[in-house]
Amino acid sequence: MSQLVAQAFYGSFFHTPVYGSFQYLHNALIEVNGAGYIYRVVEEDDPQQPELLRSYRESGILTELGEDRCGLPGFVDIHVHAPQWPQAGLALDEPLYLWLDQRTFPLESKFADLEFAERVYSDLVSQLLARGSTTTVYLGSAHLDSSLLLAQICADKGQRALVGKTVMDDPVANHDYYRDASPAQAVKDTETLIWEVEAIGRGSAQGVWPVITPRFIPSCTDEVLKGLGDLAETTGAYVQTHCNEGQWEHDVVLERFGKTDPYALRDFGLLRKHSIMAHCPYLTEEEGEMFAELGVAVAHCPMANSYFSSAVAPIQRFRSQGINVGLGTDISGGYSPSMYENIRQAVLVSRLLETGVNAQLPPERRGGLGEGTRLSLVESFWLATAGGAEALGLPLATFQPGRAFDLQVIDVKRPDSDLTGFGVFDSPEDQLARILYLSTPDNIRKVYAQGKLVCDKDARG
Amino acid sequence: MSQLVAQAFYGSFFHTPVYGSFQYLHNALIEVNGAGYIYRVVEEDDPQQPELLRSYRESGILTELGEDRCGLPGFVDIHVHAPQWPQAGLALDEPLYLWLDQRTFPLESKFADLEFAERVYSDLVSQLLARGSTTTVYLGSAHLDSSLLLAQICADKGQRALVGKTVMDDPVANHDYYRDASPAQAVKDTETLIWEVEAIGRGSAQGVWPVITPRFIPSCTDEVLKGLGDLAETTGAYVQTHCNEGQWEHDVVLERFGKTDPYALRDFGLLRKHSIMAHCPYLTEEEGEMFAELGVAVAHCPMANSYFSSAVAPIQRFRSQGINVGLGTDISGGYSPSMYENIRQAVLVSRLLETGVNAQLPPERRGGLGEGTRLSLVESFWLATAGGAEALGLPLATFQPGRAFDLQVIDVKRPDSDLTGFGVFDSPEDQLARILYLSTPDNIRKVYAQGKLVCDKDARG
Numbered sequence: 001m002s003q004l005v006a007q008a009f010y011g012s013f014f015h016t017p018v019y020g021s022f023q024y025l026h027n028a029l030i031e032v033n034g035a036g037y038i039y040r041v042v043e044e045d046d047p048q049q050p051e052l053l054r055s056y057r058e059s060g061i062l063t064e065l066g067e068d069r070c071g072l073p074g075f076v077d078i079h080v081h082a083p084q085w086p087q088a089g090l091a092l093d094e095p096l097y098l099w100l101d102q103r104t105f106p107l108e109s110k111f112a113d114l115e116f117a118e119r120v121y122s123d124l125v126s127q128l129l130a131r132g133s134t135t136t137v138y139l140g141s142a143h144l145d146s147s148l149l150l151a152q153i154c155a156d157k158g159q160r161a162l163v164g165k166t167v168m169d170d171p172v173a174n175h176d177y178y179r180d181a182s183p184a185q186a187v188k189d190t191e192t193l194i195w196e197v198e199a200i201g202r203g204s205a206q207g208v209w210p211v212i213t214p215r216f217i218p219s220c221t222d223e224v225l226k227g228l229g230d231l232a233e234t235t236g237a238y239v240q241t242h243c244n245e246g247q248w249e250h251d252v253v254l255e256r257f258g259k260t261d262p263y264a265l266r267d268f269g270l271l272r273k274h275s276i277m278a279h280c281p282y283l284t285e286e287e288g289e290m291f292a293e294l295g296v297a298v299a300h301c302p303m304a305n306s307y308f309s310s311a312v313a314p315i316q317r318f319r320s321q322g323i324n325v326g327l328g329t330d331i332s333g334g335y336s337p338s339m340y341e342n343i344r345q346a347v348l349v350s351r352l353l354e355t356g357v358n359a360q361l362p363p364e365r366r367g368g369l370g371e372g373t374r375l376s377l378v379e380s381f382w383l384a385t386a387g388g389a390e391a392l393g394l395p396l397a398t399f400q401p402g403r404a405f406d407l408q409v410i411d412v413k414r415p416d417s418d419l420t421g422f423g424v425f426d427s428p429e430d431q432l433a434r435i436l437y438l439s440t441p442d443n444i445r446k447v448y449a450q451g452k453l454v455c456d457k458d459a460r461g
Numbered sequence: 462m463s464q465l466v467a468q469a470f471y472g473s474f475f476h477t478p479v480y481g482s483f484q485y486l487h488n489a490l491i492e493v494n495g496a497g498y499i500y501r502v503v504e505e506d507d508p509q510q511p512e513l514l515r516s517y518r519e520s521g522i523l524t525e526l527g528e529d530r531c532g533l534p535g536f537v538d539i540h541v542h543a544p545q546w547p548q549a550g551l552a553l554d555e556p557l558y559l560w561l562d563q564r565t566f567p568l569e570s571k572f573a574d575l576e577f578a579e580r581v582y583s584d585l586v587s588q589l590l591a592r593g594s595t596t597t598v599y600l601g602s603a604h605l606d607s608s609l610l611l612a613q614i615c616a617d618k619g620q621r622a623l624v625g626k627t628v629m630d631d632p633v634a635n636h637d638y639y640r641d642a643s644p645a646q647a648v649k650d651t652e653t654l655i656w657e658v659e660a661i662g663r664g665s666a667q668g669v670w671p672v673i674t675p676r677f678i679p680s681c682t683d684e685v686l687k688g689l690g691d692l693a694e695t696t697g698a699y700v701q702t703h704c705n706e707g708q709w710e711h712d713v714v715l716e717r718f719g720k721t722d723p724y725a726l727r728d729f730g731l732l733r734k735h736s737i738m739a740h741c742p743y744l745t746e747e748e749g750e751m752f753a754e755l756g757v758a759v760a761h762c763p764m765a766n767s768y769f770s771s772a773v774a775p776i777q778r779f780r781s782q783g784i785n786v787g788l789g790t791d792i793s794g795g796y797s798p799s800m801y802e803n804i805r806q807a808v809l810v811s812r813l814l815e816t817g818v819n820a821q822l823p824p825e826r827r828g829g830l831g832e833g834t835r836l837s838l839v840e841s842f843w844l845a846t847a848g849g850a851e852a853l854g855l856p857l858a859t860f861q862p863g864r865a866f867d868l869q870v871i872d873v874k875r876p877d878s879d880l881t882g883f884g885v886f887d888s889p890e891d892q893l894a895r896i897l898y899l900s901t902p903d904n905i906r907k908v909y910a911q912g913k914l915v916c917d918k919d920a921r922g
Contacts, residue, residue, distance in 0.1 A: 085883075086882050092838065092894075093837045306810075310817070310824070312819075335898040336898070349767075358830055359771070360745065360775075376554045415921065416902050416918070422581050424568060434550050437797070441903070442903055
């Protein structure tokens with residue numbers, strides 16, 4: 001028994017250390033150090049396990065998941081518009097420009113009010129934790145103060161987070177009531193955000209990081225894009241933005257710069273290792289190669305693909321090109337705060353990307369990408385966990401030594417959601433599939449981030 | 462106060478009497494007669510309302526939905542493979558023939574065991590009620606006895622149901638361990654089912670009806686198809702089957718009969734008023750006209766479209782052709798028992814059918830059907846309620862006089878799912894959108910079918 005072990009967890013766990021397959025750790029003992037990192041995984045067949053279990057139980061540091069329960073890694077959601085939480089699920093039948101003008105911008109502008117921001121952000125962070133998302137990449141509003149408040153709320157509630165203040169400075173492209181005062185002010189605010197969020201992060205067990213966050217090229221002046229690119233270079237901070245999301249964006253950027261969105265972003269210095277580019281269904285093979293070379297990551301948001309992209313991002317092609325890909329709920333371009341619903345959706349849309357959609361055309365003219373396009377359920381689970389960790393370059397989301405210990409405890413026997421399966425089809429593969437496809441938020445009973453209990457539904461009685 | 466009123470419900474209700482829009486009944490009083498049908502809806506501005514409320518409260522027949530609660534009609538799920546419930550969410554990455562051969566058929570064959578059938582069917586009916594589905598159209602296994610058991614369980618638990626015994630008699634197309642003994646036996650069993658289920662229905666408050674259920678043409682001999690068509694003619698019973706689901710089925714039927722699936726079914730006498738044809742993405746305009754003329758209904762199963770159809774059914778075209786369309790979960794060609802998840806999915810896939818999926822092609826070559834294709838959220842809600850009622854020709858699923866009173870009571874303020882919206886965007890339209898897109902099973906607190914309380918989560922404490 002090592003002195004390095006501060007806590008130990010005993011039970012069965014599912015995770016995906018390698019893309020395309022999963023590993024089932026049956027009756028495993030996971031040792032966690034004082035900083036919340038996994039020290040060692042002691043498997044069922046390890047002769048030391050019984051003695052270790054006895055000793056951890058005696059010293060009171062053992063948590064047993066319990067009957068009918070198992071563990072999954074915490075999810076990594078790499079694209080969330082925090083101030084759009086009150087808009088989730090609303091007006092998705094509207095065209096994008098109305099959705100933005102009548103809903104999103106008036107709503108985001110309210111986050112000048114810190115009391116309102118506190119109410120919304122507290123609820124959002126709690127809801128995401130309650131759904132198993134222990135790491136989230138946030139775009140804040142255009143306000144510095146409320147974005148700092150969001151970072152502090154994440155730190156207080158124990159959610160690992162990347163937090164950005166959205167930059168949108170172009171007076172032609174943005175409403176006067178909701179935009180940065182000037183390019184210089186936007187860069188200055190972003191710089192302040194970087195220092196302040198880093199300070200908040202130092203006080204957080206799970207970690208909070210700043211992200212440089214131009215909304216997308218069409219909202220930004222050349223001057224601010226250059227300023228933010230320079231800031232990325234000097235500070236080494238994360239960068240996130242939207243890239244190649246839809247036809248309109250694609251065409252507008254091409255006309256403005258004579259080059260496409262990804263190259264324009266690159267030339268402003270915004271494509272760097274672990275930069276997070278949301279959506280990207282329009283990314284060409286050549287642009288994808290450039291992403292892979294630079295270590296840029298794609299945030300795949302399958303719900304928003306259907307609503308706003310008129311297309312589905314070809315994730316298997318991105319993966320085979322060596323691009324890092326994670327999954328994002330895209331609240332509120334996607335309606336659901338649940339990564340489970342997004343894992344399901346990533347599978348579903350990949351099937352339609354494979355085949356096309358219109359059965360009145362002959363199969364070869366349906367526009368599908370064909371074999372090799374679909375995502376399996378386990379690959380989609382990987383995107384929501386290890387893929388997100390890889391995108392961010394953080395040691396997360398699998399149960400392996402050296403990784404942060406983030407855990408969702410799943411109860412497969414809840415009154416309205418019994419996932420035990422009547423004694424048929426009970427291989428680990430099927431158990432995992434039932435959890436991923438059929439679980440409801442109620443099946444998630446406890447959530448740990450960096451070894452700390454951050455959500456406990458059992459305690460509600 | 463009418464003597465005809467046995468119960469009254471006071472609160473706010475959403476429903477869709479007309480396709481394409483919803484109605485919000487704010488602080489309405491719904492009077493229900495002793496047989497569970499709506500007698501009258503007394504709206505807020507009716508001068509009689511206060512006196513009626515007082516009187517119903519006094520006589521103890523008033524149910525008030527309560528603070529932070531509102532009502533939706535019970536859902537009508539018109540396509541569920543009851544014996545596939547233990548398979549929900551499993552092996553959906555497999556090709557259809559393996560999914561059927563390694564999973565579905567061995568599983569369905571277990572329903573010869575009535576003890577197993579009782580366990581699965583009891584859970585399924587309870588889970589569907591707990592998710593607000595007060596009416597369900599079931600395909601049973603190929604066994605008569607377990608299908609009768611399913612009908613009895615529905616009657617006992619208070620779920621309105623149509624129940625069929627699946628017919629699959631062709632010895633070439635089916636495994637010996639799981640098929641009808643002969644065409645004659647299959648027809649005889651179906652006839653028995655009709656009489657027995659009608660008897661069970663007479664003892665049920667909500668109603669249980671038999672359905673003639675050939676699995677689909679490729680599993681059936683000509684003889685059985687003709688025998689079932691004749692039975693439909695002589696008994697007037699409902700008919701359901703799969704129609705035009707995928708390319709393989711389409712091609713096999715065309716080769717066998719020199720005509721497509723819908724015409725073959727028609728010529729066997731299986732397309733009648735309120736016959737329910739599942740899937741139909743391959744239905745041509747001409748075939749659609751024939752459906753409309755005959756009053757045949759389509760069960761739209763948006764999840765199964767992605768997994769097994771390589772295409773999306775064009776629902777707006779069907780509707781504009783005058784075809785009745787309802788929504789089906791298609792357990793387990795779809796994974797989810799929740800009509801909410803299927804309402805969402807119907808919207809999402811309709812967006813991709815509109816645009817196509819592959820952004821590397823020019824928009825006009827993406828194979829999308831273009832403008833007029835997408836389903837709005839409210840249209841999709843209509844499909845799940847009034848659309849299903851219309852498909853079945855039953856007076857259900859809206860809060861109108863003469864309709865059965867089926868109600869889901871939604872609590873918008875649950876610990877992990879607060880749908881109140883922070884005081885912004887709180888029009889009835891937005892409230893309804895939040896419920897449809899963001900609710901979890903936990904938000905559904907009580908379910909009534911035909912005026913009877915059939916699920917009460919509040920009572921659990």
